[in-house]
Amino acid sequence: MKSLLSALCMLLILPLYGQAPSAEQIIQAVDANMISQTSKSRTRMVVHSRRATRTMEAINYSRGNNMFFSEYLSPPREKGTKMLKLDEDLWIYDPGTDRSIQISGNMLKQSVMGSDLSYEDMMEETHLLDSYNAELSGDIQYEGRDCWILELNAKNTDVSYYKRKAYIDKQRYVCLYEEWFAKSGKLLKTVKASDVQRIDNRWYPTKYVFKDELKQGSGTEYYLEEIQLDLDLPAHVFTKAMLKK
């Protein structure tokens, strides 16, 4: 039912066929497609660093875009590590020390589990229109799909990336490719999304490749192995008590 409502919302915010939508309408449609009320997923992250390739599996829970809980299932060294994001706060629990540590300050810029993603990336507000001015700058064929090119410029300086460029699939309202830039114009990260699948009336990429362009290595692959959307999740999932359970 909730999926159906999301699809309806998407239709409402989109203009009639034939009219070019505005950048804001495109972003709202992408959000309506991607952000569910709740979700539970199992993911696999493959980190290709300069030295080795590591694979990590995790089970994740989310409510909206401001509550997120994750527990690592493998490899053995990371098993039992948990992360909790509640609005602006992020905690990590380590079973070896039985400590929950709040990540803040410069630590937010550190890599998550050695991947090409930083904690700051995880914390980022997904309602892009709150932080960025969006502009539709053209069309492109990307990986055989018709896409809009969106350019997003930060409204103020409290964002991690001053400028973003995104290719949005015109039919499925999925962001297939993104470039994230510093204020100087230097390319910092790229994100490629692929293997888009239909899940409960939504289109979801099931594979992402994140690449920190300032690091050597061939990036981080992120696979969505399983996902359930708009399910009933008990409130205690998103509490600090869950970290030590």
Added chain:
Amino acid sequence: MLKFLIKGIMRDRHRWLFPILIVMFAVALLIFGFSFLEGFKMSYIQQTSRFNSGHMKVVSRAYAEMLDIKPYDLALLDVSEDLYEWKEQYPQLDWVERINFGALLDVPDNDGNTKIQSEIVGFAIDLLGSEEEINRMQLKNGLKRGKLPQDASEILISLAAAEKMELKVGDKVTLMGATVFGAMSMRNFQISGMVEFGVLSLDRGAIVADLSAIREMLDMQDAAGEILCFFKDGEYNLRDATKIANHFNGKYSNKEEEFSPQMLRLNDQGNLGPILRMFDYSLVWMSLGFIMVMAIVLWNAGLLNGIRRYGEFGLRLAIGESKRMVYTSLLSEALIVGIAGGVLGVIIGSGISIYFNIHGMDMSVYNRSSNMMTENILYTSLTVKAIIASFIPGLVSTFLGAALAGIAIFKRDTSQLFKELET
């Protein structure tokens, strides 16, 4: 002739007192300046090598490219066999494994939640197995509270950082970092003591932990971020270091393999080479500057003295002495004055330098605002090079000053000098 000149100088106080005093003070000052600089340079080498560079250092080629940020994720892995071979190959060196790392130091409250946290620089050294490393890092002298770690679960923290975080000896803290493969890693430690390293950058926030504990935490068993090499006699010798580094790199390093070992001399690391070259050049620049300033001062003194002695010059010309002979005698007098002033300057300058070489100078006030790694007590270092480099400019400047002032003799007509004799 020499005796005649010396008698002439001695009988006229104006000829020797001022020039000798100037040369003496300047040479003494220069000797002390050189000794201070040499002492500063030695202290810098000593302190930097202890904490950071070693006399030489072996790292992976990938690590060497980013040496300043000490990327321990590019550390040398499985080093024990190689290290054994290197120790056999270069017995004149002490080999020391270390890991420098950055981490978050988290202090829990009574419920185990974060009370306060701070980013710190970590040194993992062989704390429990090597008295030499404790001495090298001057931990016993620097220990201000508590005791040195007795087991791998204990760490030392810089006193300033501990006070800032309101830590006490015995407090439990958690270090959070990343393993050599990038995974998140945490480990609990207990503060066993608080130290002052005497180096501003470290005193701001550093910890010292045992190598075994950090190896476990960072998943670096049998790995080392850096392997420091020290000459067994404790003195850094650039020529020997170059020879060893060239031999090592020729034998063990492979340019095609980013994780193959590479030996770096102290001079090859970061800005250390240019800084040390700057120390050496400063000797030349100080000498040149000294010669110029002194020559101008003594030139002026010579001119004044020359004017005073025009009558004498007129008389000497009248009795048949040539202008050249008068000029030569002036230069000879200058040499005698220069030697006398220089010798006195060497005695006084060396005396002051030797005093501070024995007793040292407390530089801690200046070190508090400096990032340069030097010891709080600085000992001057008097060398033969410093004595020669001070004495010769003293002599040259006196000679040059007299030579410039004496030119006036040639510029004046003989008749005018005679006339001045009448007045």
